[in-house]
Amino acid sequence: MNEEKKSSFASTLPYERDDKKVSAMNERKKSSFTSFLFVLPYLTMFILFLAIPLFYGIFISLHDWNLISPNRPFVGLANYMEIFNSNSTAHELFFSGLWNTFQFVLYSVPLLVVIGLGLAMLVNSLPEKIRFLFRTAYFIPYSISVSVVAILWLWMLDTNSGLVNQTLIKLGLDSIPWLTKIPFAWVSIVIATLWWTIGFNMIIFINALNEVPEEMYEAADIDGASSWERFLHITLPTIRPVMLFVLITSTIASFNIYGQPYLMTRGGPGDSTEVLLMGIVEQAFELRQLGSASAMAVLMSLIIVGISLIQLKVTNRPEKEAKE
Amino acid sequence: MKRKKQLKTFLLMVIALIIAAFFLIPLFWMVSTSFKSDFEAIGGGTNWLPKEFTTDNYIYTLTNASMSAPVIKWMFNSLFVGLVGTTIIVSIDAMAAYGLARLDVPFKKVLLPIFVSTLMIPWVITFLPLYMQFNNLGLLNTYAPLILPYSANAFGVFLLYQFFKSFPKELEEAARIDGANKWQIFTKVVLPSARPLMATLAIFSFMTIYNDFLWPLVATSSPEMRTITTGIAIMQQGSFVSSYGRLMALTTIATIPIIIIFLIGQKQFIKGVTQTGIK
Known part of the structure; x- marks a missing residue:
């Protein structure tokens, strides 16, 4: 106009x-x-x-980049080739770190998702007046830094004087070498991680559960559905996108694990809990091979993005098929 | 029927309480240990309250004679970089989000997707080059690396963009007719209504910076430039190893401010968490 x-x-x-x-x-x-x-x-x-x-x-x-030497020649893909050459330190650090990280992802992610959802359902089934209290109690550890979490659990799980083993002894049980033996070292790291971060997933699930339309449950009640059926046929399909979001963010977070093993087990026993990020830091700052460490970081990023894309694809497929 | 429901609620409460114990006992144990002597702590036992209550651990860590742990400086560093970093993030993110959502910014159709797509990039790929960048500039062991890198994250821009996009145009239009320029419209008309969301972003940013671990660990090496989170890790691996009374005093000191901020801002924080879930 x-x-x-x-x-x-x-x-x-x-x-x-x-x-x-x-x-x-x-x-x-x-x-x-x-x-x-x-x-x-x-x-x-x-x-x-x-x-x-x-x-x-x-x-x-793409360079032979030593942290302290000013001479940093271009080497093309040599750093990447070295990682795949089975005789090199880089190969050992990368693949042993990757394997240990995979193990942690495998142990932690299912628990982070399932228990996160379980806690959300538990909090939601409590009387409305006290929900807030429990939600806060479960969520508080999320505000604490990883170094405090790791040192606190290091103390809780101390073999000789830790609260957990002292309690076991009081109950007439044997004490457990939480931090110095496999599989207990992984159990300890997973427990500390759950304690620290599961509140985050719970909050996201609580919100998702509250958004499920009440009418859908009412309709199911009229059909005489059991609570398990309600969960399986109404709750789960409705919160599916959120579940996928939690699955992907938990996987990425678990892949980036560093502080818990660095402080609790120092990668031990042996190098069984030495995760990929610890290997990259070691290669960069102890062995000073920044070029090789960067190649490891690039590969790690590609793996993380790749896994997220696969999860997105696999978990989305049934929905698409149903639509078609 | 009512009886059965009451029984069910009671059982759920018991389960919820047991789980609450799992989350709260370690925190209680941390504070309790911090008031025990090292001797009593290492001696083990399950006494919930110290047999001999002592504040020695706090006095020792706060006035450390060996000067290897300037705890007060660490606390100052953490609060300082947290506050400055948060202020920068909230300001520049709000401006950028408003520009992209409402103003005739050149290339804005390209910029926004570029910003948002970087949310997918794993953080690990930038951390070694960032170290080199600050090293090249001679800025390691200063506040710059502890503050600036966090402000590149696109999360806040994305969060506020969605809000500004849905902000009613009529209010801006009325201000424009009254002769207000862009900056005045932004600060006087638009920003006040974005306050709750900016509070959410502020709490998120502060907690991220205050609690970050690996980046400040590599970006600083001199004792007086450590943040509290990295400082206590250094002590645990150094002169405080197995000195759990002192370590727990340190972790308690480090945790108090962030728990207070968390409890105060919990509502905003939860709003932020659910916002990330909607994405």
Whole structure:
């Protein structure tokens, strides 16, 4: 409407037309410049601390990059080849770390998802007045840092004086070498992780459960469905997208595990709980092979993205089939 | 029927209480141990309260004679980088989100998808190059690496973008007719209504920065530049190893501020968590 008015106005005054056009263009340019200033601060941070590191990381992985030597020759894919060459330290660090990380993901993720959902259902089935209290109690550890969590559980599970073993002895049972024997070292790390992070998943599930329409349950009640049937045929299908979200975020978080084994077991016994991130840090800062460590980090990122995509695909398939 | 329901509720409460014990006992044990002498702590036993109540662990850690653990400086560092980092994140994210949602920013159709897609990028790929970048600039062991990298995360931009997108246009229009410029409209009209969401982002950001572990561990090496989270890890592996009375005093000191902030901002925080779930 406005545009039309302007142009008809301009056509009656041919001499002013060009001026008007130019000034409107200038106006627009000026406006989009001031608008750009709104995005500029974030964009600067984004480029400096995300975009550049991303390419710089790949760049470093293509060089023989020693942390203290200024001579850093380009070596192409040699760092990647070295990781797959079974005689190298990089190979040992990467694959043993990857295997240990896989184990942790395998032990922790199903528990994080299932118990997270279980806690959410438990809290939701309590009388409304006290829900808040239990939700807070289960969620508090999430606010604590990983170093506090790890040191606290290190103390709880201390073989000689820890509360857990002291309680076992009081009950007339044998004490357990929680941190120095397999499989107990993994059990300890998984317990500390569950204690720390499961509240997060619970909160997401509580929200998802509250969004299931009440009418669907009422309809099921009329059909005489048992509570197990209600859960299986109404709750689960409805919260499915959220479940997928929790599954993927838990998997990524578990893949990035570092603090718990670093502080609780120091990768032991032997190197059985030395996870991939510990291997990368060791390669970068102890052996000073930043090029090789960066190649390991790039591969680890590809694995994480790959697993997320597979989970997305596999878990989405039945839904699509049902639609078709 | 009513009886049966009451019994069920009672049983659920018992289960819920047992689980609550699992979450709360370690915290109680942490505080309890921090008031025990090392001798009593290492001696074991399951006494919930110290036999001989002592504040020695706190006095020792806060006035550490060996100076290897400047705990007060660590606390200051953590609170400082947390506050400054959070302020930066909330400000620049709000501006960028508003620009992308409402203003004629050039290339905005490309920028937003680029920002959002970086949420998929695993953090591990940027952490070694970031170390090199700060190393090249000679900025390791300063506050810069402890503050700046967190502000590149697109989470806040994405969170606020959705809010600004649905903000009623009429209010902006009215302000524009009154002669307000973009900045005035942004700060006086739009931002006040985004306050709850900005509080959510602030709590998220503060907790992320305060609790981060591996990055501050590699970005700092001098004792006085440590954050409290990395400092206590250094002590656990150093001179406080197995000195659980002192370690628990340290972890208690480190945990108090963040638990207080968490309890105060719990509502906002939970809102933020559920927002991430909707994505």
